[in-house]
Amino acid sequence: MAGLATTFGSGAMTSSISELRDTDCIFVIGSNTSENHPIIGLEVMEGVRHGKTKLIVADPRRIRMVDFASLWLRQKPGTDVALLNGLLNIIILENLVDTEFIAGRTEGFEEVKKLVAEYTPETTSRITGVPVDDLKEAARLYAKSPKACILFAMGITQHTTGTDNVMAIANLAMATGHVGKEGSGVCPLRGQNNVQGACDMGALPNVLPGYQPVTDAAARAKLEQAWGTSLPDKPGLTLMEMMAAAEHGKVRGMYIMGEEPAINDPNSTHVRAALKKLDFLVVQNIFLGETGKYADVVLPGASFAEKDGTFTNTERRIQRVRQAIPALGQCKPDWVITSGIASRMGYPMNYRHPSEIMEEIAGVTPIYGGVHYDRLDKSGLQWPCRSREDAGTKYLHKDSFSRGKGKFMPVAYKEAFELPDAEYPIIFSTGRILYHWHGGTMSRQSKGLAEIAPEAMVEISPVDAAKLKLADGDIAELASRRGKIQAKVKVTDESPDGVAFMTFHFTEAPANLLTVDALDPVAKIPELKVCAIKMEKVWAKPASGE
Amino acid sequence: MATVSFTIDGKNVMAEEGTSLLEAAKSAGIEIPHLCYMEGLATGACRLCVVEVEGQKNLAASCVFPVANKLVVKTATERVIRARKNVIELLLSDHPLDCMTCEKSGACGLEKYAYELGVTGSRFAGERHHYPLDDTNPFFFRDYNKCILCGRCVLACNDVQFVEAINFAHRGFGCKIAAPYDRSLKDSTCIFCGQCVASCPTGALVEKSRCAAGREWDLQKVTTTCSYCGVGCTLELSVKDGRIVKVTTPADAVVNKGRLCVKGRFGWDYVHSPERLTAPLIRVGEKGEGKFREATWDEALDLVARKFSEIKSESGSDSLACLSSAKCTNEENYLVQKFVRAVLGTNNVDHCARL
Ligand code: SF4
Ligand code: SF4
Ligand code: SF4
Numbered sequence: 008m009a010g011l012a013t014t015f016g017s018g019a020m021t022s023s024i025s026e027l028r029d030t031d032c033i034f035v036i037g038s039n040t041s042e043n044h045p046i047i048g049l050e051v052m053e054g055v056r057h058g059k060t061k062l063i064v065a066d067p068r069r070i071r072m073v074d075f076a077s078l079w080l081r082q083k084p085g086t087d088v089a090l091l092n093g094l095l096n097i098i099i100l101e102n103l104v105d106t107e108f109i110a111g112r113t114e115g116f117e118e119v120k121k122l123v124a125e126y127t128p129e130t131t132s133r134i135t136g137v138p139v140d141d142l143k144e145a146a147r148l149y150a151k152s153p154k155a156c157i158l159f160a161m162g163i164t165q166h167t168t169g170t171d172n173v174m175a176i177a178n179l180a181m182a183t184g185h186v187g188k189e190g191s192g193v194c195p196l197r198g199q200n201n202v203q204g205a206c207d208m209g210a211l212p213n214v215l216p217g218y219q220p221v222t223d224a225a226a227r228a229k230l231e232q233a234w235g236t237s238l239p240d241k242p243g244l245t246l247m248e249m250m251a252a253a254e255h256g257k258v259r260g261m262y263i264m265g266e267e268p269a270i271n272d273p274n275s276t277h278v279r280a281a282l283k284k285l286d287f288l289v290v291q292n293i294f295l296g297e298t299g300k301y302a303d304v305v306l307p308g309a310s311f312a313e314k315d316g317t318f319t320n321t322e323r324r325i326q327r328v329r330q331a332i333p334a335l336g337q338c339k340p341d342w343v344i345t346s347g348i349a350s351r352m353g354y355p356m357n358y359r360h361p362s363e364i365m366e367e368i369a370g371v372t373p374i375y376g377g378v379h380y381d382r383l384d385k386s387g388l389q390w391p392c393r394s395r396e397d398a399g400t401k402y403l404h405k406d407s408f409s410r411g412k413g414k415f416m417p418v419a420y421k422e423a424f425e426l427p428d429a430e431y432p433i434i435f436s437t438g439r440i441l442y443h444w445h446g447g448t449m450s451r452q453s454k455g456l457a458e459i460a461p462e463a464m465v466e467i468s469p470v471d472a473a474k475l476k477l478a479d480g481d482i483a484e485l486a487s488r489r490g491k492i493q494a495k496v497k498v499t500d501e502s503p504d505g506v507a508f509m510t511f512h513f514t515e516a517p518a519n520l521l522t523v524d525a526l527d528p529v530a531k532i533p534e535l536k537v538c539a540i541k542m543e544k545v546w547a548k549p550a551s552g553e
Numbered sequence: 554m555a556t557v558s559f560t561i562d563g564k565n566v567m568a569e570e571g572t573s574l575l576e577a578a579k580s581a582g583i584e585i586p587h588l589c590y591m592e593g594l595a596t597g598a599c600r601l602c603v604v605e606v607e608g609q610k611n612l613a614a615s616c617v618f619p620v621a622n623k624l625v626v627k628t629a630t631e632r633v634i635r636a637r638k639n640v641i642e643l644l645l646s647d648h649p650l651d652c653m654t655c656e657k658s659g660a661c662g663l664e665k666y667a668y669e670l671g672v673t674g675s676r677f678a679g680e681r682h683h684y685p686l687d688d689t690n691p692f693f694f695r696d697y698n699k700c701i702l703c704g705r706c707v708l709a710c711n712d713v714q715f716v717e718a719i720n721f722a723h724r725g726f727g728c729k730i731a732a733p734y735d736r737s738l739k740d741s742t743c744i745f746c747g748q749c750v751a752s753c754p755t756g757a758l759v760e761k762s763r764c765a766a767g768r769e770w771d772l773q774k775v776t777t778t779c780s781y782c783g784v785g786c787t788l789e790l791s792v793k794d795g796r797i798v799k800v801t802t803p804a805d806a807v808v809n810k811g812r813l814c815v816k817g818r819f820g821w822d823y824v825h826s827p828e829r830l831t832a833p834l835i836r837v838g839e840k841g842e843g844k845f846r847e848a849t850w851d852e853a854l855d856l857v858a859r860k861f862s863e864i865k866s867e868s869g870s871d872s873l874a875c876l877s878s879a880k881c882t883n884e885e886n887y888l889v890q891k892f893v894r895a896v897l898g899t900n901n902v903d904h905c906a907r908l
Contacts, residue, residue, distance in 0.1 A: 045814035046784045052715045197783035199879035205904045208886035210877035212900050221900050236895045243900030249874040258874045260864040265878030283840050287860040300843035304853050307830035311780035316882025318778045320785025331775035331790040336831025341885040345892050351858035354896045364884035386807035452823035455691035
């Protein structure tokens, strides 16, 4: 979460999940919470149902959370920065800012104040399509609540303006003092089960474990001593850069563990070409998948039920994974396989159990310094947890931000990278549904989940359906400037007019063939949420009944 | 809130005003039998939790009876026991007595109380239901013949998962739990969270995965963390003979507090998919074709080590790159980035957090 790292000094969710049912106001933007983080959705509903929490939902689609909201802002896709700036402007105009918090805990407010002044309620309403009165009501509700949290997810980050979106959220929270307090915070909801942990562990090209920059000589020196080797000081390539480098022959060998870039990546045609070009590709996973087809060597990993270890959830909680069944066939836990390769390359790794690896992690990762298996049994630990005596951290930035002062960042609204035009008149957006997960590597191998949600659906509004002469159950061809796919049509008033929504779980209709690979310049997150397409019927569902 | 003091079975007990007798007794270590009551949610429907309250003519359903100062409560008098036996006998009068093959046996509330109260059958010969088994969703069976209409599944659906997919339908003998218009759950708002299954005290709602897979008391339970999303729910895997049989979650689980979504409760069977890789493979066909031969671990790992070393010495460390995984454990991610940095000698390591 590059935006939050800049403003707060840490990209992680500031609050704990359990604080959500006890807060006065929750503002959900760009998160289909009940589908993608179902139990967090329930925590929000719990507070709403018991009359404790007022919910504001900003989403172009009528997601299920809207049923629980006091206020639904249906902004046009890709206009989040304008919406957030507009809300902040109202808060400033109506004197609802927390002046004490701004003065004592933050810097840079004046510039933001100047910039957001351009986002008058009328201008904001024109850009976003949200009525002025709703903007005012939302701004007041959020600002005046004693405790308030903002929840967001990929609907915010998967844009070329993703980092801007996140910084605009941080501005709103800091201006109202709704961060760094029990029950108040900024909550990026992390997608996969252990995204948080993978980042914490330094599976990133620019940081070592615990977010210590690879360019920091002191941090490197410490690890060089622990690992008995010298370490490179130049930041490495990101996923998308790796693929580009592979396509150009600069990267020749690749080791892919537990990932499906051939389905999950935007513009996946490029990724396939890159994988094909590699001199040597090792794929280590539990299924062969699309990516595995390009491998020179395939190594069978063990599933989560077949190994010990830890996952770190979205609220920074490190929890135990415990082996329940023996590994299938010749499968081995990934840590055993990686150790085997390293040892064969002349760097012996002789761990007997993941708990020994965690001891090493604790030794070199300050925020995990107090994490030991014997402390994780009942409810895990939330980092930062720096020593054995440290009980862990429920919410971040209590007395000061990780970077010291919270940094306001002025961010101006920019239009999405690709907008609809005469030839491609429909906005295309992707996301997930409750029943599947990412490329479906796991969930589509679950019989029940596959039965409930068997095929790719593209959702459009009744108005668009009439315009395009499409009906529920028809098959439509969707074409963008980059490719075309077919999918079954679902007509639903959950979708706003002019927007087609599709999931990216299905290889036979890979939505990502259509999306653009324009990247957010800072976070390098691709724009999966907005691109332009056209749609056409290719097969009409026969009239049923008689 | 004010604290009140009263006695249960001669024991002095303090509780917050507004607490039910059943809950107050529980915190005092006295377990009152109950079928329909669920933590914090009471309907008073089953009347198994009746107790004698001094000065009250009728027995009181303790799950809905609020505590008050100076109450004198008795939870196991002869009258109370008789009433409870009656409740169980009535339920058994319209219940298939097939505990020997019932999947719920060993974890069934009805079986437990029949045993504890010594009820072996029923004196009430009444009309019996003969419903066909409801097999209309992929995750669980509903056997109406075993339903005691306690309403726990309805509470679970409405007040725990906030879905409101099911409710009591019809009256009298035809009363049953159903989705609107008695449609299949697939055509309702049901999200297949399985909260209803988890809360059912009898064999009326049973996970399909566990059928004929082992008796309750033979299942080994392993506590772990869900492999799907970043919420990190606690799962309790029930295991028999190297296979997962069902998944539940403890009521006091730190993050999810007894709740799960469809993926956590029912989506784990990918673990046993026949599509799983089971041996190391080496490519024989063209790239992208997906043609491989099986290899031994030694052969495969030797090849990987040799090739990576070759590329590193020919083209330098930065010609190698690695994708780690947000699906793998912390320990595995740590080792992979250590391997990339310390052994391959590059910072070209990333994972798909961006996606
Ligand atoms: S599975 Fe969940 S949503 Fe469906 S009926 Fe049961 S409790 Fe309700
Ligand atoms: S299905 Fe189970 S929980 Fe629901 S009413 Fe019947 S016995 Fe009670
Ligand atoms: S059970 Fe559902 S909400 Fe909980 S971690 Fe698993 S996928 Fe996420």
